[in-house]
Amino acid sequence: MTPQSSRHMPAEMHVEGVLAPDIRDCVAACLDCYQTCLTTAMHHCLEAGGEHTEPTHFRLMMACAEICRSAAHFMLLGSDDHARLCAECARICTACADDCERLGGMTACVDACRRCAEHCRTMAQ
Amino acid sequence: MTPQSSRHMPAEMHVEGVLAPDIRDCVAACLDCYQTCLTTAMHHCLEAGGEHTEPTHFRLMMACAEICRSAAHFMLLGSDDHARLCAECARICTACADDCERLGGMTACVDACRRCAEHCRTMAQ
Amino acid sequence: MTPQSSRHMPAEMHVEGVLAPDIRDCVAACLDCYQTCLTTAMHHCLEAGGEHTEPTHFRLMMACAEICRSAAHFMLLGSDDHARLCAECARICTACADDCERLGGMTACVDACRRCAEHCRTMAQ
Amino acid sequence: MTPQSSRHMPAEMHVEGVLAPDIRDCVAACLDCYQTCLTTAMHHCLEAGGEHTEPTHFRLMMACAEICRSAAHFMLLGSDDHARLCAECARICTACADDCERLGGMTACVDACRRCAEHCRTMAQ
Numbered sequence: 001m002t003p004q005s006s007r008h009m010p011a012e013m014h015v016e017g018v019l020a021p022d023i024r025d026c027v028a029a030c031l032d033c034y035q036t037c038l039t040t041a042m043h044h045c046l047e048a049g050g051e052h053t054e055p056t057h058f059r060l061m062m063a064c065a066e067i068c069r070s071a072a073h074f075m076l077l078g079s080d081d082h083a084r085l086c087a088e089c090a091r092i093c094t095a096c097a098d099d100c101e102r103l104g105g106m107t108a109c110v111d112a113c114r115r116c117a118e119h120c121r122t123m124a125q
Numbered sequence: 126m127t128p129q130s131s132r133h134m135p136a137e138m139h140v141e142g143v144l145a146p147d148i149r150d151c152v153a154a155c156l157d158c159y160q161t162c163l164t165t166a167m168h169h170c171l172e173a174g175g176e177h178t179e180p181t182h183f184r185l186m187m188a189c190a191e192i193c194r195s196a197a198h199f200m201l202l203g204s205d206d207h208a209r210l211c212a213e214c215a216r217i218c219t220a221c222a223d224d225c226e227r228l229g230g231m232t233a234c235v236d237a238c239r240r241c242a243e244h245c246r247t248m249a250q
Numbered sequence: 251m252t253p254q255s256s257r258h259m260p261a262e263m264h265v266e267g268v269l270a271p272d273i274r275d276c277v278a279a280c281l282d283c284y285q286t287c288l289t290t291a292m293h294h295c296l297e298a299g300g301e302h303t304e305p306t307h308f309r310l311m312m313a314c315a316e317i318c319r320s321a322a323h324f325m326l327l328g329s330d331d332h333a334r335l336c337a338e339c340a341r342i343c344t345a346c347a348d349d350c351e352r353l354g355g356m357t358a359c360v361d362a363c364r365r366c367a368e369h370c371r372t373m374a375q
Numbered sequence: 376m377t378p379q380s381s382r383h384m385p386a387e388m389h390v391e392g393v394l395a396p397d398i399r400d401c402v403a404a405c406l407d408c409y410q411t412c413l414t415t416a417m418h419h420c421l422e423a424g425g426e427h428t429e430p431t432h433f434r435l436m437m438a439c440a441e442i443c444r445s446a447a448h449f450m451l452l453g454s455d456d457h458a459r460l461c462a463e464c465a466r467i468c469t470a471c472a473d474d475c476e477r478l479g480g481m482t483a484c485v486d487a488c489r490r491c492a493e494h495c496r497t498m499a500q
Contacts, residue, residue, distance in 0.1 A: 191327070
């Protein structure tokens with residue numbers, strides 16, 4: 001992606017041109033899912049209690065927030081390994097969406113997870 | 126913010142309603158600045174070399190990305206301490222904007238840092 | 251800390267010599283506190299439920315884990331702003347220790363938070 | 376791992392008993408590798424310049440630091456998905472060790488990466 005011989009930069013950098021459009025969209029979907037999972041866990045789940053703070057569900061929410069945060073970081077770093085992180089992110093987002101659907105009342109989180117999973121699956125190919 | 130007695134949730138949560146609008150805008154500004162600083166450091170700066178990879182400048186870029194990532198996290202957590210993190214974030218973003226301006230050719234990064242600093246200063250009051 | 255003129259490295263780097271001993275100790279205390287807070291929240295608190303998953307307490311545990319993670323990151327980056335992050339970390343660790351003490355049964359977390367607060371306060375001076 | 380019926384805690388929690396010994400060792404190896412990679416990149420590599428700040432090498436160092444940080448986080452969360460993260464961490468640590476070996480003068484980083492890769496491979500099985 002960045003050959004060594006490219007160490008000459010134009011006078012002005014356009015961030016928009018640095019990342020390919022599909023990568024930028026995937027980063028946006030990951031950061032949106034990260035925000036939604038973390039907010040939902042720390043507000044909706046903690047306030048609702050019961051099934052919502054059961055270890056298995058709550059840990060999955062937190063793991064989903066973390067993998068989304070980290071997959072976005074890999075894409076921003078320009079790491080060659082981002083595809084594998086995205087594959088893992090898609091898997092965890094899907095599991096999280098399924099679990100939120102099972103509990104009900106968490107449409108926003110389900111939607112963000114499904115959207116992120118779709119972007120990440122494309123990126124992983 | 127969340128009294129114990131509120132442990133009854135409506136059937137459906139609206140994430141939009143969980144965070145106050147000014148907090149959501151500040152989170153967005155922080156995550157935008159995080160993305161711009163990290164991308165700029167890992168692409169523009171590493172590819173340009175010279176002054177752009179000097180320890181003092183490069184570390185400031187990385188510190189700016191980290192504090193933006195962390196200030197956003199605090200706001201999403203709903204932590205009572207987010208205002209202090211935002212104050213620190215505003216300070217580092219301003220230093221980063223100044224240093225990018227000094228080097229030139231990094232308008233996108235300067236703009237994202239200034240925007241984030243403004244949102245964080247408001248949040249810190 | 252790293253003047254431009256120092257861009258000549260010895261043949262072998264000794265990581266041990268890169269960070270000053272007091273900084274290394276503070277990083278160790280921060281990462282220990284991060285581990286203890288996160289583990290305690292995700293295992294002890296979620297399994298105990300009740301007061302342990304009340305939003306105010308649980309968010310403080312998560313905020314403490316995050317600021318410890320981030321303060322350590324700043325010290326490892328070699329950022330000039332690490333002292334301010336450490337000051338904030340000391341404050342949050344102390345609040346977290348107090349709240350864990352109030353609930354009882356969380357000695358390990360109280361100890362890790364107090365130790366980290368002490369190291370961070372020294373660093374902040 | 377944590378059945379719902381276990382929501383009764385002993386009076387005192389022993390953090391030492393929360394995570395299995397092999398997981399604790401793997402977390403320690405990951406956090407050690409994270410510290411070493413980040414410190415080496417931000418001090419040794421930035422100060423040495425030349426090959427050490429070439430995009431491909433430097434990004435690999437940063438990706439290695441991030442995956443170690445995140446794999447540790449997954450283990451601390453008690454996430455069922457930690458094994459896959461560890462598998463990915465082992466892969467990236469090995470690539471990073473190889474690349475540091477190629478450049479030379481980075482023994483501490485090579486050692487930390489190899490040690491972490493070994494722990495993560497065991498965890499991934």
